[in-house]
Amino acid sequence: MAKKLIFGLILALALVSLGMAGYTEESADESEAAEPEMVNIVETAMADENLSTLVTAIETAELADALSAEGPFTVFAPTNEAFDMLPEGELESLMNDTEALGTVLKFHVAEGAVMSADLSDGMTIPTLQGDNLTISITEEGVMVNEAMVTEADIECSNGVIHVIDAVLMP
Secondary structure, three states, X not given: OHXXXXXXXXXXXXXXXXXXXXXXXXXXXXXXXXOOOOOOHHHHHHOOHHHHHHHHHHHHOOXXXXXXXXXXXXXXXXXXXXXXXXXXXXXXXXXXXXXXXXXXXXXXXXXXXXXXXXXXXXXXXXXXOOOEEEEEEOOOOEEEOOEEEEEEEXXXXXXXXXXXXXXXXX
16 A cells, blocks of 8 residues: 555656646746847838938838848948938939939849858949949948948848948949
8 A cells, every 4th residue: 555655646746747847848938038030121121210211212212012022132221311411402302203212222222132241342233223332341341332331231031231321322
């Protein structure tokens, strides 16, 4: 009888331990922070208040769907301050001429995901507009034509964004 009681206690402890192990694993799974889901280029830009002028321009030029597509794309994204540095009236003029605006914006976009590690001094990158961008690597940093890259390798579900400090003109 004592053997049956001891065996029963051991069995009960084993079952409780197994139940607790399962509970612990479930708790750990639930408490682990889920990895954030990667969003596309347009959604990423929309989430950055420093790119709001770019987002408005993309929407005005009706390029949001194209830049939300599968890609991959590389976007050299001018900040709001970069747009503010345009000559007086130029931004307003572009916003009123969607064809010209689209041309300027496509000059900031390349096919494929070009990460900063892929860049080399003197490299040229063909844009969706048709002209090439030229990369210069200096002691100060990476330049794309006359714009400095201020933030690189913002990965998106359909490519990558590199933030720049000037608007590129074709």
